[in-house]
Amino acid sequence: xxSVKVFGPAMxxxxxxxxxxLLEKEMPFQLLPIHLPKAQHKSPDFLKLQPFGQVPAFQxxxxxxxxxxxxxxxxxCDQFAGQGNRSLLGxxxxxxxxxxxxxxxxxxxxxxFNPPSSALVFQLVFAPSMRLKQDPAAIRENEAxxxxxxxxxxxxxxxxxxxxxxxxxxxxxxxxxxxxxxxRKNVARWWEDIxxxxxxxxxxxxxxxxxx
Amino acid sequence: xxSVKVFGPAMxxxxxxxxxxLLEKEMPFQLLPIHLPKAQHKSPDFLKLQPFGQVPAFQxxxxxxxxxxxxxxxxxCDQFAGQGNRSLLGxxxxxxxxxxxxxxxxxxxxxxFNPPSSALVFQLVFAPSMRLKQDPAAIRENEAxxxxxxxxxxxxxxxxxxxxxxxxxxxxxxxxxxxxxxxRKNVARWWEDIxxxxxxxxxxxxxxxxxx
Numbered sequence: 001x002x003s004v005k006v007f008g009p010a011m012x013x014x015x016x017x018x019x020x021x022l023l024e025k026e027m028p029f030q031l032l033p034i035h036l037p038k039a040q041h042k043s044p045d046f047l048k049l050q051p052f053g054q055v056p057a058f059q060x061x062x063x064x065x066x067x068x069x070x071x072x073x074x075x076x077c078d079q080f081a082g083q084g085n086r087s088l089l090g091x092x093x094x095x096x097x098x099x100x101x102x103x104x105x106x107x108x109x110x111x112x113f114n115p116p117s118s119a120l121v122f123q124l125v126f127a128p129s130m131r132l133k134q135d136p137a138a139i140r141e142n143e144a145x146x147x148x149x150x151x152x153x154x155x156x157x158x159x160x161x162x163x164x165x166x167x168x169x170x171x172x173x174x175x176x177x178x179x180x181x182x183x184r185k186n187v188a189r190w191w192e193d194i195x196x197x198x199x200x201x202x203x204x205x206x207x208x209x210x211x212x
Numbered sequence: 213x214x215s216v217k218v219f220g221p222a223m224x225x226x227x228x229x230x231x232x233x234l235l236e237k238e239m240p241f242q243l244l245p246i247h248l249p250k251a252q253h254k255s256p257d258f259l260k261l262q263p264f265g266q267v268p269a270f271q272x273x274x275x276x277x278x279x280x281x282x283x284x285x286x287x288x289c290d291q292f293a294g295q296g297n298r299s300l301l302g303x304x305x306x307x308x309x310x311x312x313x314x315x316x317x318x319x320x321x322x323x324x325f326n327p328p329s330s331a332l333v334f335q336l337v338f339a340p341s342m343r344l345k346q347d348p349a350a351i352r353e354n355e356a357x358x359x360x361x362x363x364x365x366x367x368x369x370x371x372x373x374x375x376x377x378x379x380x381x382x383x384x385x386x387x388x389x390x391x392x393x394x395x396r397k398n399v400a401r402w403w404e405d406i407x408x409x410x411x412x413x414x415x416x417x418x419x420x421x422x423x424x
Contacts, residue, residue, distance in 0.1 A: 051364045052324055064309045068319035075312035097276045100287035107280035110322065112264055152263045 002063070004029040007046070008055030009036060010207040013118070014069035015056040019206065020173050021073040023199035026084035031206065070106055073170055087167045105163040105171035113153070116145035117180055146180060150187055157186035161193070168194065214275070216241040219258070220267030221248060222419040225330070226281035227268040231418065232385050233285040235411035238296035243418065282318055285382055299379045317375040317383035325365070328357035362399055369398035373405070380406065 004022065006029055008015035015031075022029045034040045034055055042053045049057035050067040058072045059065050060079070066072050077089045090098030119142040127134050156163060163171040172194045182188045194200065216234065218241055220227035227243075234241045246252045246267055254265045261269035262279040270284045271277045272291070278284050289301045302310030331354040339346050368375060375383040384406045406412065 051368065052320065052361070054324075060309070064312075066309075066312050066316050068316045068323070071312055071315035071319045074315055075308055078308035078311065096287055096290035097272070097278075099290065100276075100278050100283055103283035103286055104278050104280045107283045108264065111280070112266075149264070156263065 002059075002061050004061055005032055005059040006030070007032045007049060007057040007059070008034050008041075010203070012055050014054075016203050016207070017069045017173055018056050018058060018072050018076075019203050020197075020199045021076050021088070021170070023202050024085040024088060024173070024197075025076055025080045027076065027080050070110060070170075073173065077170065085168070088170045088173075090164070090169065091167060102164040102169045102171050105169075108152075109163075109171060112149045113146075116142040116149065120146060120180060150180075150184055153190075154184040154186050157190045162190065168197070214271075214273050216273055217244055217271040218242070219244045219261060219269040219271070220246050220253075222415070224267050226266075228415050228419070229281045229385055230268050230270060230284050230288075231415050232409075232411045233288050233300070233382070235414050236297040236300060236385070236409075237288055237292045239288065239292050282322060282382075285385065289382065297380070300382045300385075302376070302381065303379060314376040314381045314383050317381075320364075321375075321383060324361045325358075328354040328361065332358060362396055365402075366396040366398050369402045374402065380409070 004027060006015065006018050006022070008031075010016065010019065010031060010033075019029070019031065034046060036055070040046060041050070041055055046057065047053055049059070049065050052067070054067070056069055056072065057065065057067050058075075060075075066075055074089070086092045088102075090102050119138060123134050123139050123142070126132075153163070160166055162168050172190070182191060216239060218227065218230050218234070220243075222228060222231065222243060222245075231241070231243065246258060248267070252258060253262070253267055258269065259265055261271070261277050264279070266279070268281055268284065269277065269279050270287075272287075278287055286301065298304045300314075302314050331350060335346050335351050335354070338344075365375070372378055374380050384402070
């Protein structure tokens with residue numbers, strides 16, 4: 001049985017999501033960097049792993065390959081159910097409804113939180129660093145969308161410690177948008193909680209010095 | 213035990229996805245129409261079911277409520293595992309990798325196929341019917357994106373009958389974008405296959421005459 005492999009640059013949010021999940025599950029893995037500026041994600045070999053040419057791709061020790069970070073995370077939780085953090089898909093011994101309560105917040109992150117927050121990070125962080133022109137209308141539009149989403153998060157996080165309940169779950173994994181999150185009381189408290197986890201600190205370390 | 217309830221207009225793709233899933237599982241349900249032009253999805257009662265004010269919301273017979281259509285569909289498959297179509301989350305008796313193979317194509321639909329196809333349906337179908345101005349740049353950009361995605365689907369569907377394998381699964385549910393899909397041989401064959409299913413025909417019937 002080979003080792004678990006994650007293909008992609010640690011800097012990618014989606015790659016970080018999978019890394020954080022593996023670290024929560026205490027599952028050793030190899031990170032195989034994919035160089036996006038050199039278009040390694042569009043190479044024929046990589047397209048066999050990920051037909052859309054996106055990161056990450058994943059290979060299990062038995063050769064199973066998968067793509068799409070949230071599908072990979074659910075797989076890791078199912079496949080390595082007995083080790084590490086056992087409540088990422090809901091409280092241990094819980095039923096379909098517990099799993100679904102996590103899943104609905106994973107989906108909310110994917111469809112409500114992530115689109116405006118990614119657009120804002122692009123406009124506010126990447127565009128200046130790449131000397132691209134910022135788009136004020138896009139900034140305004142996405143700020144308004146994100147404000148609504150954070151309002152929902154704030155009310156939810158006044159009821160429970162984490163998004164899906166009082167346990168850290170897949171729904172809280174990898175939200176690396178610090179600068180957007182600290183103006184609301186409960187969101188700020190949640191952000192401090194989730195970014196203080198050893199798994200996430202390790203992800204940030206690996207971003208600084210990815211293994212060769 | 214009450215009946216299963218789906219809240220939302222049948223015309224919504226996300227509502228149709230949940231209806232088609234329930235029909236595949238042979239699970240009777242009530243469709244409770246939510247009138248979007250009257251902003252019923254922003255009413256305090258609806259926001260208790262769906263804090264983002266989006267459709268659908270879902271209530272199980274035991275009172276469990278959920279939101280996010282793909283999370284609801286996974287829940288329906290888990291909760292009613294023993295009835296109706298038993299291979300929506302992968303072949304019966306399969307393992308975590310089989311489920312993940314379905315899940316990666318559900319995610320690909322959500323993140324790669326759906327954004328450009330929804331944008332195009334808005335520009336090409338809704339904008340004219342609402343007398344809104346079409347955006348030629350948005351049309352070009354989303355056509356190019358969709359063309360790439362359909363290229364991946366075409367290659368995949370040359371290898372297997374459905375997206376996740378040779379069985380119809382959650383990944384094939386509710387792709388109601390006919391006009392965008394018929395120019396590629398295998399995509400067209402797949403589209404005919406999935407839109408001929410009794411569950412989907414029933415969804416289209418219900419769209420025509422939603423129950424009161």
